[in-house]
Amino acid sequence: MESSIGVESETEFAFAGLHQLCAPLLDRLDALPDPQQTALGVAFGRQGGAAPDRFLVGLATLNLLAEVAEEGPLLCLVDDAHWLDQASAQVLAFVARRVGAERLALVFAVRDSSESDAHSFVGLPEMRLDGLGETDARALLTTAVRTPLDDDVRDRIVAEARGNPLALLELSLSVRPAQLAGGFELPDVPDVPRRVEDSFQRRSGTLPDETQLLLLVAAAEPTGDVALLWRAAAELGITREAAAPAETAGLLEIDTRVRFRHPLARSAVYQAAAPPNRRRAHGALAAGTDPQIDPDRRAWHRARAVLGTDEEAAAELERSAARARARGGFAASAAFLQQAAELTPDPVPRARRALEAAHAKHEAGASEAARELLTVAEAGPLDALQRARPQLLRAQIAFHLTRGSEVPGMLLDAAKTLAPLDAALSRETYLHALDAAIILGGLGHGRGVLEVAEAAQAAPAPAGWPGPADLLLDGLVTTFTHGYEAGVPGLRRALEAFRGRGPHAEAVDSSDSRRWLWLASRTAVALFDDELVYVLASRNVRLAREAGALATLPAALILLSATLVFTGELAHATELAAEETAITRATGAVPLRHARLILAAWRGRRAETTELYTASVQEASARGAGTEASLAQYALAVLHNGLGNYPAAQDAAARACDSDELPHSNLALPELIEAASRAGQPDRAAAALELLSSRARASGTQWALGLAARSRALTSTGPATEDHYREAIERLRECRMVSHLARTHLVYGEWLRREGRRQAAREQLRTAHELLSDMGAEAFAARGERELRATGEHPRKRTAQPADALTAHELHIARLVATGATSREVGAQLFLSPRTIEAHLRNIFRKLGITSRRQLKELNLP
Known part of the structure; x- marks a missing residue:
């Protein structure tokens, strides 16, 4: 068993509680992958390096504990966990949420939430301990008090203790034997911990002055270091014999460590001491602490002196x-x-x-x-740059806390103030203001995207050679102020730089690239550039994984999951969505529904999509995130187009097209055109087609031009219609976006059938049905099936695949293992222990009816 105890005065020492738990196990560090060894080494101050993501520290801790548990079941007990330092609490809560098949258990003892701050552990399985019943309380009291006990006194002690065993013992010890026999009354104080603490204070207050000062030194030094205690005592001229009365009183014991009988005894001694004595104790501890070995604790004690x-x-x-x-x-x-x-x-x-x-x-x-x-x-004297920084930080705090409509304006004001002082920070702040305005969308009443973009034209020129973020700012400003067509060349230069190409490229893992890679990936959708979308979204996920950045990985997984939906890889997209959900749950972050919503819509699952849509719109409104609402509208449009409910699809797509978020608007335009043309609204379809065609010409990608050709076909009549369909299919075959290609075969086949060309229609519908069925776009596949039946053909049923029996999470693991990755490598990627991966593999093998990794590879999983 390994144990750790949270100490109230230790909350300012990062990873102190975690180090206390893991210190006896650090000889096993070599068993961990290098990034995890480094993360723990840096966190514990054993080596230098970049500050590790706390969740990478969590994965390293999980694997370290799992490594030890291989030798036998391991119990980790963390007492007084509400007093853990924040870093340790977050890491250990993460580990607790990732414990799977390991022979490992973590138990946290925390006070009731009304008495403590233990938010990190919310959501973990819990067992609340009630107080002792009256019969048991009386029995414990009888064994603790050897002298005769008056019935009224017994009843009052039992009532005051409220079933708290420590209180029963301490309250009985705090009175004189004569009082126990009768005539004794306790004040009616409801705060049991306070009563117990008062009891400890009274007991310690009767000790010799030298002993009380030694107790105070011990209470002020939470590590329990005996050598340090005696060094500090020597500084104060206290002999070791002074400890005896405190030990006899049962307040503490000194052997290899200094241990108080209870944390309340420690706090009672410390709180009862006069401020000058506290300063003397901390001063002695500072003098006794080696500044080379433990400079932080020395600084902490010196400050309190x-x-x-x-x-x-x-x-x-x-x-x-x-x-x-x-x-x-x-x-x-x-x-x-x-x-x-x-x-x-x-x-x-x-x-x-x-x-x-x-x-x-x-x-x-x-x-x-x-x-x-x-x-x-x-309130103090600040120079010009220092005065600007609070302005910027207030805007960042407002964005974090409220997402209020005033935030873009606050960021703009800060960027303007920073312009003559720090050009790079000013430009970054302008980019943040523009991104904030896009995210707020139509939900706020402050400065909109156009106003922010116009203001951002005043951004100072880059101090040196412009980097990817500089190009992205300039490209977005041009796009919103001069139009899509004018902005495309600049945006493409920016995205190529993020990709690592061109004269403005930076290292793909530079901090600048990582910080804005999510915005760059979204912008690639605005350009209809399928290759850049896939490359940047994949890189965003890879860099987040390598850095162990679980705070940013969920958003990266969502974008890559959506990209895979468009490429027709819905099964793989589902795996990433499941991983995102698991990580969000493990880290305690705000749930994100985007990936699951898009998947449900493309699969045509009405109830699931509706539920996710409703929750997304409500939360977007509450958080002031208009871009999230527009994404939800796009998903609803896809759902209704798949189900053939075109009026509803038209309404949802129209709302999505109003978004300032160009990716959502671009994705929604083809949905609006299809819905409007089928709902008998040719004017609305024509207006949307004009905008889509303009953007497609500016983009010039096969994805954009293919969607525009399909949309022209949907709004056309006569012989030219077929030419447009054929152009759309040829162009979409040349890009990654297989889902859009499949839907183009579908609408082309539907048109051919209505033209009476049943044989030609069957060919297109058969292709559409096979593609859509295999990828799992169920509603669109059902449309193709109905059309095929109308031509007199019975479509083939999708052949059941072995992988159908696997959950999305299991399929993800199976796919990774099939590439030849070891359990340790897969665990590192998915933030799980190797033993958990092995447990999943056993389930996977059982479901698939195989017994080896080689057989798994031979299955050619989708």
Whole structure:
């Protein structure tokens, strides 16, 4: 069994609780893949390197524990988990959600949510422990109290303790023997922990002064380091014999570690001490802590020994903050910086440190606390650039917390202020403002996309050779201010740079490319560039996986999943959607429905699509995300076109086409044209066709030109109609978008049948039905089946495939294993342990009726 105990005063030390749990196991690090070894090494301060994503640290922890569990079942007990540092709590909660087939269990003991902050563990299976029943409480009290006990006293102690075993023992110990026999009354205090803490305080208060000071030193040093305790005691002139009365009183024991009887005993001693004595204790601990071995703890103790301000102590805390940040402990870094600001005597560095603390608080997710620190920073003297940074951070916080319509304007104001001070940051802020305006879409009443794009024309020129993000900003600004046709060349240059081609290309894994790769991938859809969409979306997923960036991986998986729907790989898209859902659940992030919604719509599943659509629109409205609402409208249009409900499809597609998000508008235009032409609205179809044709000519891709040709065919009459259909098929054959090719065969076959050309119709409908059935586009396939039957042909039924028995998650694992990947490699990609992968493989083999990986490879999974 391995154990860890959360300590209230340890919450400022990043990964302290995790290190306490894993320290005895670190000799097994060599069994982990190199990126995971590095992640734990950096997190624990054993080596330098880039700050690891906390979920990569989580995967490394999971695999480390699973490696140990291979030798025998492993129980990890984390007591007082509500006092874990934030980084440790997040990692251990992630591990708990990913425990699968391992012989491994994690048990967290937390106080009731009303008494603690244990949000990281919400959603895990829980068992609430009730207090002892009255009979058991009386029995425990009888065994603990050896002297005669008056019935009224017993009843009152039992009532006051409320079934808390510790309270029963402590309340009985806190009174004199004479009182136990009768005439004793306890005040009616409902806070049992406070009563117990008071009992510990009374007991410690009767000890000799030297013993009380030694107890205070022990309470102020949560690591339980005996050697440090004696060094600090020596600083205070306290002998080791002073510990005896405290041990006799049952408050603590000292052997290989210093252990208090209960965390409440520790807090009782610390809280009861006078402030000067606390400062003396922390000063002695700082003096006894080696600055080379443990500089952060020394800085922490030294800071608490200060009365008033102290620049040297503040500077030490600032250095500790930098080390915490380098390990990925953003919350710890913020806490160190905040305290550093409070100890800084000079208003200039105090304002700077408060500003840095505000940024760190926001990065750690404590945006409200960041706002308070900004107020402190703005009260001090700041230079021009420092005055601009709070303005930018307030806008970023507002975007994170509210998604309000005022956010694009706030970002624009910040970008304008930054322009003469930091050209690169100004340009990035303009790009953020434009992206925010697109995301808000039509749900806000602030500055719209056009106004933001016009303002962004004032962005300063790049300081040097423009990078991919610079080109993306310029391309989007041109597109929204001068039209789609004018913007396409610039956007294509930007996307090629993100791809790693052209004179403006950066390393594909540069921070600039990673930060904006999601926007670049969406923009590729706006260009109808199927190759760039696939390459950039795939790269986004790959880079997020390699970095262990589970915070950004779900969005990357959604975009790649949608791309695979268009390429006709619905089974693979389903796997990625399932992975996205699993990661979102494991990390406790806000659920995202986009991938599942698009899949349900293309599969023609009315009930599922409707449910997901309703939830998506409601949440988009609540979060102020108009682009999410437009995507939901696009999905609804696909569903109704598949089902042949053209008036409903027309309404949904029209709403999606109104989006400022060009990808959604481009995807919705062909849906609107098909629906309007079938619903008897030729004027509406013609207007949409004119816009689509203009964009297709500007784009010049086979995908765009093929969709435009199909749409012209849907709105045409006479001999030219067939030419348009044939052009559409030829063009779409030359691109990746097989789903659109299949639907083109479908509408062409439907037209041929209505023209009375049954034989020609059968050929097109047969092709459409086979493609759509095989990819799983069930509603569109059903349309093809009905049309085929109308020509007198009975379509073949789709042959059941072995993989049909697998879940999406199992199919994903099977596909990866079939490529030759080991269980460890597959686990690293899917953030699971190798043992969990092996367990899934056993189920996969059983369902498929095979016994080896070689046979799996031979199945040629879809």
